Amino acid sequence: MSASLQLYTQLSFAIASRFYLPGHRLPSTRQLAMQTNLHRNTVSKVYRQLEAHGIVEAVAGSGVYVRSQTPTNSKQTNSKRQGGQRGVAGPHPGQSQEVEHYINTLLCGGLTLQEALHQLTTDINWRISCGVQVLVSTPQEDLGAAHLMARELTTLPIPVAAVPLECLGRHLAALSRDGKKATVVTSRYFLKPAEEVARAHQMRCLALDLNSFDDELNLIAQLRTDTCVGFVSISSGILRAAELILQAQRGQQLLVMTAVVELDTPPHAGRKQLLSLCRASGTVLCDQPSHPVVEATIRQHRSQMLRVPNLHCVDHYLRPGTVDMLSRKMGLGRLAA
Numbered sequence: 001m002s003a004s005l006q007l008y009t010q011l012s013f014a015i016a017s018r019f020y021l022p023g024h025r026l027p028s029t030r031q032l033a034m035q036t037n038l039h040r041n042t043v044s045k046v047y048r049q050l051e052a053h054g055i056v057e058a059v060a061g062s063g064v065y066v067r068s069q070t071p072t073n074s075k076q077t078n079s080k081r082q083g084g085q086r087g088v089a090g091p092h093p094g095q096s097q098e099v100e101h102y103i104n105t106l107l108c109g110g111l112t113l114q115e116a117l118h119q120l121t122t123d124i125n126w127r128i129s130c131g132v133q134v135l136v137s138t139p140q141e142d143l144g145a146a147h148l149m150a151r152e153l154t155t156l157p158i159p160v161a162a163v164p165l166e167c168l169g170r171h172l173a174a175l176s177r178d179g180k181k182a183t184v185v186t187s188r189y190f191l192k193p194a195e196e197v198a199r200a201h202q203m204r205c206l207a208l209d210l211n212s213f214d215d216e217l218n219l220i221a222q223l224r225t226d227t228c229v230g231f232v233s234i235s236s237g238i239l240r241a242a243e244l245i246l247q248a249q250r251g252q253q254l255l256v257m258t259a260v261v262e263l264d265t266p267p268h269a270g271r272k273q274l275l276s277l278c279r280a281s282g283t284v285l286c287d288q289p290s291h292p293v294v295e296a297t298i299r300q301h302r303s304q305m306l307r308v309p310n311l312h313c314v315d316h317y318l319r320p321g322t323v324d325m326l327s328r329k330m331g332l333g334r335l336a337a
Protein backbone atom coordinates (compact mmCIF):
# COMPACT_ATOMS: atom_id res chain seq x y z
CA MET A 1 0.00 0.00 0.00
CA SER A 2 1.35 3.45 -0.93
CA ALA A 3 2.08 5.98 1.81
CA SER A 4 -0.69 8.32 0.61
CA LEU A 5 -3.29 5.53 0.50
CA GLN A 6 -2.27 4.37 3.95
CA LEU A 7 -2.64 7.88 5.38
CA TYR A 8 -5.96 8.32 3.57
CA THR A 9 -7.25 5.08 5.15
CA GLN A 10 -6.04 6.04 8.61
CA LEU A 11 -7.62 9.49 8.53
CA SER A 12 -10.86 8.14 7.06
CA PHE A 13 -11.14 5.55 9.81
CA ALA A 14 -10.37 8.14 12.49
CA ILE A 15 -13.20 10.32 11.14
CA ALA A 16 -15.63 7.43 10.62
CA SER A 17 -15.03 6.19 14.18
CA ARG A 18 -15.62 9.77 15.38
CA PHE A 19 -12.21 10.16 16.95
CA TYR A 20 -12.23 13.35 14.90
CA LEU A 21 -15.74 14.78 15.32
CA PRO A 22 -17.54 16.95 12.73
CA GLY A 23 -16.10 20.46 12.90
CA HIS A 24 -12.75 19.28 14.26
CA ARG A 25 -9.76 21.07 12.75
CA LEU A 26 -7.25 18.55 11.42
CA PRO A 27 -3.50 19.10 11.85
CA SER A 28 -1.89 21.35 9.28
CA THR A 29 -0.05 19.70 6.41
CA ARG A 30 3.24 20.67 8.04
CA GLN A 31 2.23 19.22 11.44
CA LEU A 32 0.93 15.96 9.98
CA ALA A 33 3.99 15.61 7.75
CA MET A 34 6.19 15.86 10.83
CA GLN A 35 4.04 13.37 12.78
CA THR A 36 3.98 10.78 9.99
CA ASN A 37 7.42 11.38 8.45
CA LEU A 38 5.76 11.90 5.07
CA HIS A 39 6.43 14.66 2.56
CA ARG A 40 4.17 17.65 2.95
CA ASN A 41 3.00 17.27 -0.66
CA THR A 42 1.81 13.74 0.17
CA VAL A 43 -0.25 15.04 3.08
CA SER A 44 -1.71 17.80 0.87
CA LYS A 45 -2.66 15.20 -1.73
CA VAL A 46 -4.47 13.11 0.90
CA TYR A 47 -6.34 16.16 2.21
CA ARG A 48 -7.46 16.97 -1.35
CA GLN A 49 -8.71 13.40 -1.80
CA LEU A 50 -10.62 13.56 1.48
CA GLU A 51 -12.18 16.85 0.41
CA ALA A 52 -13.10 15.46 -3.01
CA HIS A 53 -14.91 12.59 -1.30
CA GLY A 54 -16.82 14.96 0.97
CA ILE A 55 -15.11 13.82 4.18
CA VAL A 56 -13.35 17.09 5.04
CA GLU A 57 -13.69 20.74 4.05
CA ALA A 58 -10.82 23.15 3.47
CA VAL A 59 -11.51 26.68 4.73
CA ALA A 60 -9.26 29.29 3.18
CA GLY A 61 -6.98 30.90 5.73
CA SER A 62 -8.26 28.67 8.54
CA GLY A 63 -7.47 25.02 7.87
CA VAL A 64 -9.03 21.65 7.06
CA TYR A 65 -12.12 20.62 9.03
CA VAL A 66 -14.10 17.39 9.35
CA ARG A 67 -17.43 17.67 7.59
CA SER A 68 -20.67 16.30 8.98
CA GLN A 69 -20.78 12.58 8.14
CA THR A 70 -24.55 12.46 7.86
CA PRO A 71 -25.18 10.04 5.00
CA THR A 72 -26.25 11.73 1.81
CA ASN A 73 -27.62 10.23 -1.32
CA SER A 74 -27.43 12.44 -4.36
CA LYS A 75 -30.10 10.35 -6.00
CA GLN A 76 -32.48 10.99 -3.11
CA THR A 77 -31.67 14.70 -3.03
CA ASN A 78 -32.21 15.11 -6.75
CA SER A 79 -35.42 13.13 -6.51
CA LYS A 80 -36.86 15.51 -3.93
CA ARG A 81 -35.93 18.51 -6.10
CA GLN A 82 -37.54 16.93 -9.13
CA GLY A 83 -40.84 16.23 -7.45
CA GLY A 84 -40.24 12.85 -5.92
CA GLN A 85 -38.37 9.88 -7.25
CA ARG A 86 -36.89 6.72 -5.77
CA GLY A 87 -34.99 7.23 -2.53
CA VAL A 88 -37.43 9.44 -0.59
CA ALA A 89 -38.17 8.07 2.86
CA GLY A 90 -41.58 6.46 3.26
CA PRO A 91 -44.05 7.35 6.02
CA HIS A 92 -43.76 6.05 9.57
CA PRO A 93 -46.43 5.90 12.30
CA GLY A 94 -46.91 9.25 13.99
CA GLN A 95 -45.51 11.19 11.05
CA SER A 96 -48.73 11.97 9.18
CA GLN A 97 -47.81 15.65 8.88
CA GLU A 98 -44.52 14.77 7.20
CA VAL A 99 -46.33 12.40 4.85
CA GLU A 100 -48.88 15.07 4.03
CA HIS A 101 -46.08 17.58 3.41
CA TYR A 102 -44.31 15.17 1.10
CA ILE A 103 -47.46 14.35 -0.85
CA ASN A 104 -48.15 18.06 -1.26
CA THR A 105 -44.59 18.49 -2.52
CA LEU A 106 -45.22 15.83 -5.16
CA LEU A 107 -48.46 17.46 -6.18
CA CYS A 108 -46.83 20.90 -6.38
CA GLY A 109 -44.20 19.28 -8.58
CA GLY A 110 -46.88 18.56 -11.13
CA LEU A 111 -47.81 14.96 -10.27
CA THR A 112 -51.36 13.73 -9.93
CA LEU A 113 -52.42 11.72 -6.87
CA GLN A 114 -52.26 8.56 -8.97
CA GLU A 115 -48.72 9.39 -10.11
CA ALA A 116 -47.67 10.20 -6.53
CA LEU A 117 -49.10 6.86 -5.39
CA HIS A 118 -47.13 5.12 -8.13
CA GLN A 119 -43.91 6.83 -7.05
CA LEU A 120 -44.41 5.85 -3.40
CA THR A 121 -45.43 2.30 -4.22
CA THR A 122 -42.48 1.84 -6.57
CA ASP A 123 -40.01 3.05 -3.96
CA ILE A 124 -41.47 0.99 -1.13
CA ASN A 125 -41.53 -2.15 -3.25
CA TRP A 126 -37.91 -1.52 -4.28
CA ARG A 127 -36.85 -1.18 -0.65
CA ILE A 128 -38.69 -4.35 0.27
CA SER A 129 -37.06 -6.29 -2.57
CA CYS A 130 -33.61 -5.03 -1.51
CA GLY A 131 -34.29 -6.06 2.08
CA VAL A 132 -34.05 -9.82 1.57
CA GLN A 133 -30.29 -9.99 2.14
CA VAL A 134 -27.35 -7.82 3.22
CA LEU A 135 -23.94 -7.64 1.56
CA VAL A 136 -21.19 -6.05 3.66
CA SER A 137 -18.50 -4.66 1.37
CA THR A 138 -15.01 -3.23 1.92
CA PRO A 139 -11.86 -3.38 -0.22
CA GLN A 140 -10.20 -6.80 -0.39
CA GLU A 141 -7.10 -5.56 1.43
CA ASP A 142 -9.22 -4.87 4.51
CA LEU A 143 -11.93 -7.50 4.19
CA GLY A 144 -11.45 -8.11 7.90
CA ALA A 145 -13.41 -4.92 8.54
CA ALA A 146 -16.31 -6.31 6.49
CA HIS A 147 -16.21 -9.52 8.54
CA LEU A 148 -16.32 -7.48 11.75
CA MET A 149 -19.43 -5.64 10.56
CA ALA A 150 -21.04 -8.82 9.23
CA ARG A 151 -20.43 -10.52 12.57
CA GLU A 152 -22.55 -7.91 14.35
CA LEU A 153 -25.28 -8.01 11.69
CA THR A 154 -26.01 -11.70 12.20
CA THR A 155 -28.86 -10.71 14.54
CA LEU A 156 -30.79 -9.57 11.46
CA PRO A 157 -33.43 -12.10 10.35
CA ILE A 158 -31.98 -12.26 6.81
CA PRO A 159 -28.76 -13.62 5.24
CA VAL A 160 -25.61 -11.51 5.71
CA ALA A 161 -22.39 -11.99 3.71
CA ALA A 162 -19.08 -10.15 3.27
CA VAL A 163 -18.09 -9.30 -0.32
CA PRO A 164 -14.88 -7.52 -1.45
CA LEU A 165 -15.61 -4.16 -3.04
CA GLU A 166 -13.60 -5.25 -6.09
CA CYS A 167 -16.03 -8.16 -6.62
CA LEU A 168 -19.23 -6.34 -5.67
CA GLY A 169 -20.21 -5.43 -9.22
CA ARG A 170 -19.96 -9.03 -10.44
CA HIS A 171 -21.84 -10.27 -7.40
CA LEU A 172 -24.70 -7.81 -7.88
CA ALA A 173 -24.84 -8.55 -11.61
CA ALA A 174 -25.27 -12.25 -10.81
CA LEU A 175 -28.11 -11.43 -8.41
CA SER A 176 -29.79 -9.27 -11.06
CA ARG A 177 -29.64 -12.09 -13.61
CA ASP A 178 -31.46 -14.30 -11.09
CA GLY A 179 -34.05 -11.59 -10.46
CA LYS A 180 -32.76 -10.94 -6.93
CA LYS A 181 -31.77 -7.81 -5.04
CA ALA A 182 -29.83 -6.91 -1.91
CA THR A 183 -28.88 -4.04 0.34
CA VAL A 184 -25.18 -3.18 0.36
CA VAL A 185 -23.77 -1.79 3.61
CA THR A 186 -20.32 -0.43 4.39
CA SER A 187 -18.56 2.07 6.63
CA ARG A 188 -18.89 5.72 5.69
CA TYR A 189 -15.46 6.15 4.13
CA PHE A 190 -16.19 3.37 1.61
CA LEU A 191 -19.75 4.58 0.99
CA LYS A 192 -19.13 6.53 -2.22
CA PRO A 193 -17.55 3.71 -4.29
CA ALA A 194 -19.96 1.11 -2.87
CA GLU A 195 -22.92 3.38 -3.59
CA GLU A 196 -21.83 3.86 -7.20
CA VAL A 197 -21.64 0.10 -7.76
CA ALA A 198 -24.96 -0.54 -6.04
CA ARG A 199 -26.72 2.21 -7.98
CA ALA A 200 -25.47 0.79 -11.27
CA HIS A 201 -27.32 -2.43 -10.45
CA GLN A 202 -30.38 -0.72 -8.92
CA MET A 203 -29.55 -1.98 -5.45
CA ARG A 204 -29.73 -0.05 -2.19
CA CYS A 205 -26.62 1.10 -0.30
CA LEU A 206 -26.48 2.24 3.32
CA ALA A 207 -23.68 3.39 5.63
CA LEU A 208 -22.99 1.95 9.07
CA ASP A 209 -21.71 4.01 12.00
CA LEU A 210 -18.52 2.76 13.64
CA ASN A 211 -17.94 2.68 17.38
CA SER A 212 -16.31 5.76 18.89
CA PHE A 213 -14.16 3.48 21.12
CA ASP A 214 -14.39 5.86 24.08
CA ASP A 215 -13.52 3.16 26.64
CA GLU A 216 -10.41 2.18 24.71
CA LEU A 217 -9.30 5.79 24.27
CA ASN A 218 -9.72 6.42 27.99
CA LEU A 219 -7.70 3.29 28.75
CA ILE A 220 -4.88 4.45 26.45
CA ALA A 221 -4.94 7.94 27.97
CA GLN A 222 -4.22 6.43 31.40
CA LEU A 223 -1.24 4.30 30.35
CA ARG A 224 2.11 5.29 31.77
CA THR A 225 4.71 6.86 29.49
CA ASP A 226 7.06 4.35 27.83
CA THR A 227 4.46 1.58 28.17
CA CYS A 228 4.18 -0.89 25.29
CA VAL A 229 0.64 -1.34 24.04
CA GLY A 230 -0.40 -3.99 21.51
CA PHE A 231 -3.29 -3.93 19.04
CA VAL A 232 -4.60 -7.17 17.53
CA SER A 233 -7.37 -7.39 14.93
CA ILE A 234 -8.56 -9.29 11.89
CA SER A 235 -8.63 -5.90 10.13
CA SER A 236 -5.36 -4.41 8.95
CA GLY A 237 -7.11 -1.09 8.38
CA ILE A 238 -8.15 -0.87 12.01
CA LEU A 239 -4.56 -1.45 13.09
CA ARG A 240 -3.22 1.30 10.81
CA ALA A 241 -5.87 3.70 12.06
CA ALA A 242 -5.21 2.74 15.68
CA GLU A 243 -1.55 3.65 15.28
CA LEU A 244 -2.46 7.08 13.89
CA ILE A 245 -5.06 7.74 16.59
CA LEU A 246 -2.67 6.69 19.35
CA GLN A 247 0.03 8.92 17.91
CA ALA A 248 -2.38 11.85 17.87
CA GLN A 249 -3.41 11.17 21.46
CA ARG A 250 -0.09 10.25 23.08
CA GLY A 251 2.56 11.24 20.53
CA GLN A 252 5.79 9.28 21.05
CA GLN A 253 5.03 8.49 24.70
CA LEU A 254 4.01 4.88 24.04
CA LEU A 255 5.54 2.00 22.11
CA VAL A 256 2.97 0.50 19.75
CA MET A 257 2.93 -3.04 18.34
CA THR A 258 0.32 -4.52 16.02
CA ALA A 259 -0.55 -7.98 14.75
CA VAL A 260 -3.13 -9.20 12.26
CA VAL A 261 -4.94 -12.45 13.02
CA GLU A 262 -5.83 -14.46 9.90
CA LEU A 263 -8.78 -16.59 10.98
CA ASP A 264 -8.62 -18.87 7.95
CA THR A 265 -5.04 -19.98 8.56
CA PRO A 266 -4.14 -23.17 10.49
CA PRO A 267 -3.65 -22.80 14.25
CA HIS A 268 -0.27 -21.36 15.26
CA ALA A 269 0.57 -20.49 11.63
CA GLY A 270 2.25 -17.09 11.31
CA ARG A 271 1.79 -16.32 15.02
CA LYS A 272 5.39 -15.26 15.78
CA GLN A 273 4.47 -11.59 15.51
CA LEU A 274 1.51 -12.09 17.85
CA LEU A 275 3.69 -13.92 20.37
CA SER A 276 6.28 -11.12 20.30
CA LEU A 277 3.50 -8.59 20.85
CA CYS A 278 2.10 -10.50 23.85
CA ARG A 279 5.56 -10.81 25.41
CA ALA A 280 6.41 -7.13 25.05
CA SER A 281 3.08 -5.44 25.74
CA GLY A 282 1.78 -4.47 29.13
CA THR A 283 -1.68 -3.94 27.62
CA VAL A 284 -3.19 -5.68 24.61
CA LEU A 285 -6.39 -4.52 22.90
CA CYS A 286 -8.13 -6.87 20.48
CA ASP A 287 -11.43 -7.35 18.67
CA GLN A 288 -13.90 -10.15 19.38
CA PRO A 289 -12.74 -12.58 16.65
CA SER A 290 -9.10 -12.16 17.70
CA HIS A 291 -9.77 -12.55 21.42
CA PRO A 292 -9.69 -16.38 21.65
CA VAL A 293 -6.50 -16.48 19.54
CA VAL A 294 -4.76 -13.94 21.78
CA GLU A 295 -5.94 -15.74 24.92
CA ALA A 296 -4.66 -19.07 23.61
CA THR A 297 -1.29 -17.53 22.73
CA ILE A 298 -0.89 -16.06 26.21
CA ARG A 299 -1.99 -19.29 27.87
CA GLN A 300 0.35 -21.46 25.80
CA HIS A 301 3.43 -19.26 26.32
CA ARG A 302 2.68 -17.91 29.79
CA SER A 303 5.81 -19.50 31.28
CA GLN A 304 7.99 -17.57 28.80
CA MET A 305 6.56 -14.16 29.73
CA LEU A 306 8.02 -11.84 32.33
CA ARG A 307 4.50 -10.57 32.93
CA VAL A 308 1.07 -11.45 31.60
CA PRO A 309 -0.36 -8.53 29.60
CA ASN A 310 -3.62 -6.89 30.54
CA LEU A 311 -6.00 -8.10 27.81
CA HIS A 312 -8.87 -5.80 26.78
CA CYS A 313 -11.42 -7.02 24.24
CA VAL A 314 -13.40 -4.44 22.25
CA ASP A 315 -17.06 -5.44 22.50
CA HIS A 316 -18.39 -3.79 19.36
CA TYR A 317 -17.02 -2.51 16.08
CA LEU A 318 -20.29 -0.76 15.23
CA ARG A 319 -21.79 2.11 17.19
CA PRO A 320 -24.51 0.95 19.66
CA GLY A 321 -27.93 1.12 18.03
CA THR A 322 -26.56 0.92 14.49
CA VAL A 323 -27.87 -2.60 13.83
CA ASP A 324 -31.31 -1.71 15.16
CA MET A 325 -31.36 1.43 13.03
CA LEU A 326 -30.39 -0.58 9.94
CA SER A 327 -33.16 -3.05 10.70
CA ARG A 328 -35.75 -0.28 10.81
CA LYS A 329 -34.43 1.33 7.60
CA MET A 330 -34.77 -2.01 5.86
CA GLY A 331 -38.33 -2.46 7.14
CA LEU A 332 -37.40 -5.43 9.32
CA GLY A 333 -38.69 -3.78 12.51
CA ARG A 334 -36.99 -3.21 15.85
CA LEU A 335 -34.73 -6.03 16.97
CA ALA A 336 -35.25 -7.65 20.35
CA ALA A 337 -32.90 -6.31 23.01
